[in-house]
Structures are given as C-alpha cells and as structure tokens.
Amino acid sequence: MPNRRSGLSVLIVDNDPVLLTWAQANLPATGTDIVFASSIGAAKRLLLKFAANAVVIDVDLSLADGGSFTRRLREQGTNIIVSGKDDLYQKAQFHDVIADDYLSKPFSVAEFEIRIARFCGDQQRLPLGLGRDRAQFDRWHFDARSLQLTSADRIERLTTAEAHILSRFLHSPNRIFSREQLQLRELWQEPSAFERSIDTLVSRIRKKIEADPRAPALIKTIYGAGYLFDCEVLWNVQPTQESDGTNDSEPSQ
Incomplete structure (x- = not known):
C-alpha cells in the first residue's frame, strides 16, 4: 500500500516496463500516493476514480494524441510534468509541449520528491476532479x-x-x-x-x-x-x- 504521509497523489503515465518496475518499487517510499498507467486511455480511466495533484507523463505518450490530453489536464489546474530521455527538451520545444516542469530519465527518487514537492506541496492545487471554475x-x-x-x-x-x-x-x-x-x-x-x-x-x-x-x-x-x-x-x-x-x-x- 502507498505511504500517504505527504497527502499528495501522482499519476505516472509511461509505457517503459523498466521504469515502471523501478518506480513501483521505489517511489511509494516518498510518502506520495502513486498510481501507474501505460497509455493515455488507461490514464483517462484511472482519473475517473483517482484525484491527481500531478501527472508525470512520457513526452512520446503526451504527443500520441497531439497533446490534447495534457492540455486538458493543465486547463483544469493539474500540474503536468513531462518526462523523457536526452532529447526531451528539444522534442518538447519542437512540438510545443507545454508543461509545468520537465524530468529527464533516468531520474532519482530524490529528484522526483523535489519536483513533486515544488509543484504540489507548496502550491496546494486542487486535485483533478474537484473542479476549479x-x-x-x-x-x-x-x-x-x-x-x-x-x-x-x-x-x-x-x-x-x-x-x-x-x-x-x-x-x-x-x-x-x-x-x-x-x-x-x-x-x-x-x-x-x-x-x-x-x-x-x-x-x-x-x-x-x-x-x-x-x-x-x-x-x-x-x-x-x-x-x-x-x-x-x-x-x-x-x-x-x-x-x-x-x-x-x-x-x-
């Protein structure tokens, strides 16, 4: 069971099995409630029952539907962190991927904690699904x-x-x-x-x-x-x- 000390909820959307295995084994120790999805479709289904303070999504998956999924989440007030490998910044800039932050792979547990605390812990944004109108x-x-x-x-x-x-x-x-x-x-x-x-x-x-x-x-x-x-x-x-x-x-x- 995830450790809920931080009170924060994060959805990680990635289809890299190595990263997902590592994340499932290590990231719950940060005290953040974390769920995983391997596709945008799976992420949409999870968000029907899981209120996320932030979504960490692979840059290629973000581009799979032309970026509409991440744009919709940002418009609703959800923190978006786009992850990727060495060409992350160039790819994000070329395709006009708008995010609150960018997280290069591979990343450490400490770096993940810092990024999540920076955009969720201090800002206290409402989780997706609670509405900010x-x-x-x-x-x-x-x-x-x-x-x-x-x-x-x-x-x-x-x-x-x-x-x-x-x-x-x-x-x-x-x-x-x-x-x-x-x-x-x-x-x-x-x-x-x-x-x-x-x-x-x-x-x-x-x-x-x-x-x-x-x-x-x-x-x-x-x-x-x-x-x-x-x-x-x-x-x-x-x-x-x-x-x-x-x-x-x-x-x-």
Whole structure:
C-alpha cells in the first residue's frame, strides 16, 4: 500500500516496463500516493476514480494524441510534468509541449520528491476532479463557466480567447509565459499571426482588469521573455465571500 504521509497523489503515465518496475518499487517510499498507467486511455480511466495533484507523463505518450490530453489536464489546474530521455527538451520545444516542469530519465527518487514537492506541496492545487471554475484575484472574481469578471462595481465579459489567456495566468501566477506558451492553436492557424494576437489579447485583458492599463500591475511584460501574472489567486471563492476574509479557498502561488 502507498505511504500517504505527504497527502499528495501522482499519476505516472509511461509505457517503459523498466521504469515502471523501478518506480513501483521505489517511489511509494516518498510518502506520495502513486498510481501507474501505460497509455493515455488507461490514464483517462484511472482519473475517473483517482484525484491527481500531478501527472508525470512520457513526452512520446503526451504527443500520441497531439497533446490534447495534457492540455486538458493543465486547463483544469493539474500540474503536468513531462518526462523523457536526452532529447526531451528539444522534442518538447519542437512540438510545443507545454508543461509545468520537465524530468529527464533516468531520474532519482530524490529528484522526483523535489519536483513533486515544488509543484504540489507548496502550491496546494486542487486535485483533478474537484473542479476549479471560480477564481479571486486583486478585486476581481472570475467565473470560468460564464467567462465573466465581477468586481464590486463592474462586470466584464471575456471572449473565449481572452478567458484562455487569463486562465493560464491564474493557474500559474508568478510564472513567466512566452507567447508560444500562451498560444491556442485552434485560434491561430497562421504561425505569423499568433504573436500579434497574443499581444492584442493581453492588451484587451489589461483594459478590463488593471486599474491603469498603461502601467499594468497584474499582467507584467518581461522584456525578451513574455508575460508574468503578479498576484495571489484564490480558487472556488463565491463573490459574496469577498469581504469577510473567511473561506475555504485554495491558493495558487
């Protein structure tokens, strides 16, 4: 039986029998509840009954369905760690594989512990399946279902593309996103157009959420790198709870 001292749950998706045998023998000692799947189909079935704080998936399996499985998990707030061998970073960059971290094989038990603690232990993200559809940041409440922003005196509606960008920021505050990482392929069929589109979308979001869009305090431009969302985010907070300071919300850091 897995040791549950950490209270964290991790799904490892890999079809390498050597790695799976090693992981099954060694990783439960980290105190993390771990389950294994050898295919995306098996992973989907497991996630129907297993709430995962993080998914560690082999880069080739991630690409097997065009990356849609990992993209969907990240949009739902699950930490994604992509694993692979020597060409991991080149392959991930070439295929635009977006993840919270990358773990080169072979990895040690200590390295696995550090990565999981870094992305789950401190951030305390909600496990997949519990839902993260309402966020509070600064003076705003964001409802991902209605694509609506609400403050004490304003209501703003977002387009699907704007909501996609804002959700990326809200799920990973204080992280630098390049324009490529903010790209939604379904919206930009021409590669030459997406950078201008990202800048336009960020500008439109700033006009809706910033006190002064000309001097943005929330979405900051990191010159030569991309954008960073600089604000604490609380999840699943009802707008009526904004002023009482007592709620069971979950932070992203």
